[in-house]
Amino acid sequence: MRIVIAGGHGQIALRLERLLAARGDEVAGIIRAAKQADDLRAVGAEPVVLDLESASVAQVTEALGGADAVVFAAGAGPGSTVERKETVDRDAAVKLADAAEQAGVRRYLIVSSMGADAQHGGDEVFDAYLRAKGAADDAVRSRTGLDWTVLRPGALTNDAGTGLVRLEARTGRGPVTRDDVAAVLAELLETPATAGLTLELISGSVPVPVAVKDMAGN
Secondary structure, X not given: OEEEEEOOOOHHHHHHHHHHHHOOOEEEXXXXXXXXXXXXXXOOOEEEEOOOOOOXXXXXXXXXXXXXXXXXXXXXXXXXXXXXXXXXHHHHHHHHHHHHHHHOOOEEEEEXXXXXXXXXOOOOHHHHHHHHHHHHHHHHHOOOOOEEEEEEEOEEEOOOOOOEEEEXXXXXXXXXXXXXXXXXXXXXXXXXXXXXXXXXXXEOOEEHHHHHHHHHOO
């Protein structure tokens, strides 16, 4: 399977790329800076240098050529402005959805956030982030041409993954390791029956493959 990951140099993306490459998938990561390319190659991914903020839908569509699935794992990141929450966390996700439809790539996973809501109130930058993520989720979920899954992790940590999670439509708040988020994404890509689901993810007691299979059966 060929999988293209937007935000390919992100902390979750690099972990996911390593997992996918190790199991034999062909992986490409979209990055903005050429200087990040060696980090992707080191985990077994092909770097694709493309700025999602400024690229046209046609350019992104070209980058998705031959893909079987796409993952939106991009983000403006800590310290970014309200404007970039909108142009990256919201608009780039929508642009990737447009491109996936044009490229004929149905499987689309989006890494969202616990509490994402387009109608979220508040004037802080984090409030804008939750609105942007919620709007992106809504836009993706409206696409009949995509087999989408929305994953909303809790508070991210860099602790070593345990492989044990709680994955449900509603989990309540809690932490989850980036390792385990990547593991769940890898399993979701292998489980097309999870299409059409919005799932929350925190650390828990259920092995990742079992947790994903349980959701696929609901």
